[in-house]
Amino acid sequence: MLVDTIFDIIGILMTFYSYALIIYILLSWFPNAKESSFGQTLARICEPYLEPFRKIIPPLGMIDISPLVAILVLNFARNGLQTLSTMIS
Template sequence: MGAIEGIIIQLLRLYSWVVIAYILMSWFPNARESSIGQFIGSIVEPYLAPFRKIIPPLGMIDISPIVAIVALNFATYGVHALFSIF
């Protein structure tokens, strides 16, 4: 079970880095319109959409990605706790 746990945790961490890359792309003009930006957006936007419904933007600042990353970290801890039971 350790290998499965490791794979799942690494995938969750990788997805966290993809979310961070998507956030950083908003700092550069037209980065999200590039082919890589559109690909990352198609992966990240479905995950961020529920958080954006719950947490509206505060002026020009959108804190929903931060909450989404925290949720991914909690999911990582949950996977570790779930596999430590077995």
């Protein structure tokens, strides 16, 4: 069914976006990694999604947990999409 295919594609894209977020977060552990062209590309992709979470969740000392919450929200959305897909079909 077309709707199942669309939901599958969106789910796959959400999974890849989760991986991009994880890689972007890990880049902060390496000096000058975010300044590389790869880091800047990931920043353009990931920062618009992370920014609202950073406004809501303040850092705990030197630890920013907002990316973790953002990934959890993305995973909940993906799981909800999968549930919706099974309910429709």
